[in-house]
Amino acid sequence: MFLIRENGADLLSELPTVPKLHIDELLEQLVSRAGEVVAARDGLRKLLTANSSIVGELSLPEVLRRVVQSACDLTGARYGALGVIGQDGTLEQFIHVGMDPELVDSIGPLPKGKGLLGALIAHPEPITLLELGADPRSSGFPANHPPMSSFLGVPIKLRGEVYGNLYLTENETGQFTAEHTDLAVSLAATAAIAIENARLFRDSQRRQDWLEASTEITRRLLTRPVDNALDDIAEQVKVMAEADVVIVVLPVGDGARLRIEVATGQGAAELTGRVYPDAGTLSQAAIDTGQPIRIARVDKADNLRVHIADVVRIGPVIALPLTGSGRPRGALLAARLAGRTAFSLAELDMAATFAGHAAVALELADARAVGERLALLEDRDRIARDLHDHVIQRLFAAGLTVQSVLSGSLPNRADRLTRVVDDIDETIRQIRTSIFALQTPRSTASARTQLLATLDEIAPTMRAEPHIRFVGPIDTVVAAELFDDVQAVLREALSNAARHSDADLVDVDLRVADGWLTLVVSDTGIGIGEPTRNSGLGNMKARATRRNGHFNTSPGPDGGTVLTWAVPLFAAPTTTGDR
Incomplete structure (x- = not known):
């Protein structure tokens, strides 16, 4: 800065007063604004x-x-x-x-x-x-x-x-x-x-999970006995809906009462079998309307009684009608404990869709069971006609022949009697076959279906998928106790092939002919060799011996092993031998 002086005086002091610019304050504001910008x-x-x-x-x-x-x-x-x-x-x-x-x-x-x-x-x-x-x-x-x-x-x-x-x-x-x-x-x-x-x-993931669960429950109901179908449905809903307790309610008597047919989760033992009037209940409201109902808190259920709350302290609850082709056959209730998150609209929709699919599957399973019972009755009628047309006629003819022999009017009496004995033996076999066919089925699934299920179960453990061939009336003449042995032997034979043979091809042949059941399992693997443990083969041999049959293993024509297990169809099993 230059100062102008004249005669030693400071001329600046003689200039007009200049307003202060408050430079410090301006700098502070600038710094503050800059800080705000940075912040x-x-x-x-x-x-x-x-x-x-x-x-x-x-x-x-x-x-x-x-x-x-x-x-x-x-x-x-x-x-x-x-x-x-x-x-x-x-x-x-x-x-x-x-x-x-x-x-x-x-x-x-x-x-x-x-x-x-x-x-x-x-x-x-x-x-x-x-x-x-x-x-x-x-x-x-x-x-x-x-x-x-x-x-x-x-x-x-x-x-x-x-x-x-x-x-x-x-x-x-x-x-x-x-x-x-x-x-x-x-x-x-x-x-x-x-x-x-x-x-x-x-929600999209859960919807996919519900769809898979619906497909699985439908498959089960259409391929297995329906005795525990409601248990399967309730358990599936409990898992998928993340519920603490699930019940299935069905009308009983004159329809004015409801019964808890199935319960799973907390309080299941106390809930199962309870019967109560349907009036004013959440279950009956779902049945009457045919629509799913969602309640965020059971204490705000609009005067609709929820009987689960008598046993378990619950909060959120949903009620799903089990609707097939007509009026709902019952209702399914799923509840969470008090204090837990309420069911969302998406969860209600997914659970209701699952319940609808399950109800339809139940109807189809019932229809299938009715069809099988009708088929069984028709089969019994056919067997009765066969007994009348063949067995009784043969016995009548045998009686006439014996009378003729006794009267001495026929030559070659010994040969005649031998033929009569043969006819009687054949008649006995036919009667036994009819008796076995008339027995109550061991399950709604046929023997062939159950054996195919066994193959499907073991196939993933094998290098090659086994092939099976059925010959003869397996579903009608194989008794339940004998079938259990057949299934056990087949399972053991396939397990041996899976563990030891390393085969590219496994064939199963099951046939019923001439009063015998024969199971042959052959593979193209490396052969049995010297087994380190003999329990599997020993069990198969014991089962055959117990039924007066035979069991053996031999090399295949192109390598591998051929396992043969054969037993008579109608021989009573002995009490010796390990199962």
Whole structure:
């Protein structure tokens, strides 16, 4: 700076007064604004990072946890939580960060949405407080809860639907600013989209699981006895719906009462077999309307009684009509314990679809059983005609021949008597065949079907899928006790082939002819060799010996092994020999 002096005087002092520019204040403002710009830039960078982390995850529990942690990082909060709002307007889930598990356990049950948390549920708009305890809506803290002052609450909503709320406390600077609120609101908008995507993904996976379960239960009902069909259905629903107890209710008597036919889960033993009037019950409401019913809390069931609650303390419950081609044949109820998350609309829809498919499968299984009984009756009629047309006529002819021999009117009496004995033996065999055919079937599945199921069960353990050939009336003349031996021998033979033969080809031949049952299992493997243990072959031989049959193994014509097990169809088993 140049100072102009004249006669030693400072001319600057003689200039007009210049207003102060407050340079220090301007510099402070500039630095402050620059800091705000940097902070805003850092906040925006963190927000983008958080958004990317949240939307890239499809697991709903992990999405919720990341939302809370990202909100704390963005706003400088020490503690954070996300409350998921249930169908009844209370918090059904409460995901939190900032507290160690020991502290959480000492505080007690998680909040249910009272006080200030409930205010945000009732009025989903951001709330910022400098002193949380001073707000009249605050209901205080439970014992062992850490002190909290500053508070920021932000709703998570999308297209008018509120998924939950973000709760943030104890800002590192002592208070949450407008910028913190803006960041939290922006994060909540992204979180709502991510939560919806995660729920859709979860529902699609569950729908796929329900579809597979429906296919499996239908296959079981159409290929196996239906005696325990309701048990299978109830157990499947319990697993798929994540229920704690499931019951199947059917009308009894004049239709004015209901009976718990099947129960699984908690209280099953006490629930099974209970009979009660149908009036005013949730079960009957589902049967009458033919529509599924969902109740978030059993104590708010609109005067519909749920008899599961007499035994188990339940909360959410759904009732599903078992509807086939006509009126529902009963109802299925699935319940969760009190305090658990209510069934969603998607879960209700999936469970109802499964119940409908199961009901149709039950009707088809019943129709199949009726058809088999009719076929059995027709077969018995045919056997009765055969007995009349063949066996009785043959016995009558044998009687005439014996009378002729006794009278001495026929030459070659010895030959005649021998032929009579042969005819009687053949007649006895026919009668035995008819008796076995008239026995109650061992199951609704034929012998052939059960043996094919055995092959399907063992096939995955073998290098080559075995092929089987049936010859003769296997389904009608093989008695149940003999069939058990056949199945055991077949299983052991295939297991041996799987363990030892390394065969490219396995053939099974089962035939009934000339009063004998013969099972031949041949393979193209390396042969039996010297077995280290003989229990399997020994058991097969013992089963054959016990039935006055025979068992042997021999090399195949092109290598490998041929196993032959043969027993008479009608010989009574002896009491010696190990099974």
